[in-house]
Amino acid sequence: MSRFFIVLGIIYLIGAFYGFQAFRTLVKNPYLQIVYGIVFIAVLANVYLQFSHFDRSHGMTHKMGFAVGLFLAFMALGFSAGIFMLIEDVVRVFTWIFGKVFQSGEAASSGLPSRRRFMSQIAIGVAAVPFLSLLYGMYKGKYDYQVLKHTLEFDDLPDAFDGYTITQISDIHSGSFDDKEKVAYAVDLINKQESDVILFTGDLVNNVASEMHTWKDTFSKLNAKDGVYSVLGNHDYGDYADWPSEEAKKANLVELKQIQKDMGFNLLLNESRFLEKEGQRLALVGVENWGEGGFKKAGDLEKAIKNIDKNDFKILMSHDPSHWQYQVVDHPYHYHLTLSGHTHGMQFGVEIPGWLKWSPVKYRYKYWAGVYEKAGQFINVNRGLGFIGYPGRVGIWPEVTVIKLKKKSKEIV
Helix, strand or coil: CCCCHHHHHHHHHHHHHHHHHHHHHHHHHHHHHHHHHHHHHHHHHHHHHHHHHHCCCCCCHHHHHHHHHHHHHHHHHHHHHHHHHHHHHHHHHHHHHHHHHHHCCHHHHHHHHHHHHHHHHHHHHHHHHHHHHHHHHCCCCEEEEEEEEEEEEEEECCHHHHCCEEECCCCHHHHHCHHHHHHHHHHHHHHHHCCCEEEEECCCCCCCHHHHHHCHHHCCCCCCCCCCCCCCCHHHHCCCCCCCCHHHHHHHHHHHHHHHHHCCCCCCCCCEEEEEECCEEEEEEEEECCCCCCCCCCCCCCCCCHHHHCCCCCCEECCCCCCCCCCHCCCCCHHHHHHHHCCCHHCCECCCCCEEEHHHHHCCCCCCCCEEEECEEEEEEEECCCCCCCCEEEECCEEEEEEEECCCCCCCC
């Protein structure tokens, strides 16, 4: 048993214990109290069992994903309720001390049972929100596809591309999917946008190319007038799986590249293509994964742009938005639009358009979801089509992005 799991298990049990204080106050039936304890222990035992039999050569299974989801839901339940009970215990201690010093013992203890019950009701009510949200995210949220549309204006957009549309998808993570009908719906939804081009910004699989065997025919149906283009994400290289040899790992990457070719994807490996229309062109640049903080840095922007002109209108596909932050924005070339993914918006957060956009991942990535602009250059960070780890989404829904390019109108003086 790893030290990490021991520490995580202890934290989980502390939350379960404090949450139990609220449950016990409201539910007096001893059998239901026993059931509470058994369920929490069973969830912990199940996640331990799944990880103890974890085979890194195949990656996370659906059973493991389900175990992780339940673990997170019950941890949220225990801690959300427990924090109220901990606060109530602290208040109770100070109230008791104050009462002993300044009041009679009877006065000090008056009102405690009713206050305890009131706090327990609040604790259970509040805890039910993240608990039910995480369960909902596993049941429905992970396939609750959203189409987000943006119109971006540029002074130097070639006239022929005024109104040109791009559909961006990212982070498919095919090894996590468990519903063919829902995934087929997503592909149909993408095609219904009828964009001029479809751009996929990496992470086709979780760990190994074979994850795509089940979904190859489904994603082969993606089509657009100017084609489907793709780049690799950090998960596509097989770095998170165990391999019997370096040759086996290399063969896996070769297979993944071939799968993309078979599906009709034009995979860009530190290279560029031109999208042409009425004698004018856009430069489409695709780099391999480049990520800050220990992630693979296979992206070579200089190699990718060797065949394009500095004055070309450029669209860059780069999986990790940290690449834009650290290498692209201040590059001598001007990259009009960069498309990234990678963060998933952590698959958890709160978004109220025009009011609030928050996820814990914002403390790790400065640019984590949606459109950002700096120095006249735009980046769109797609929230991802699939999911990994926690088998669901709460508040940060799976995304299909449609971007319309517009020529900025010149003001008439």
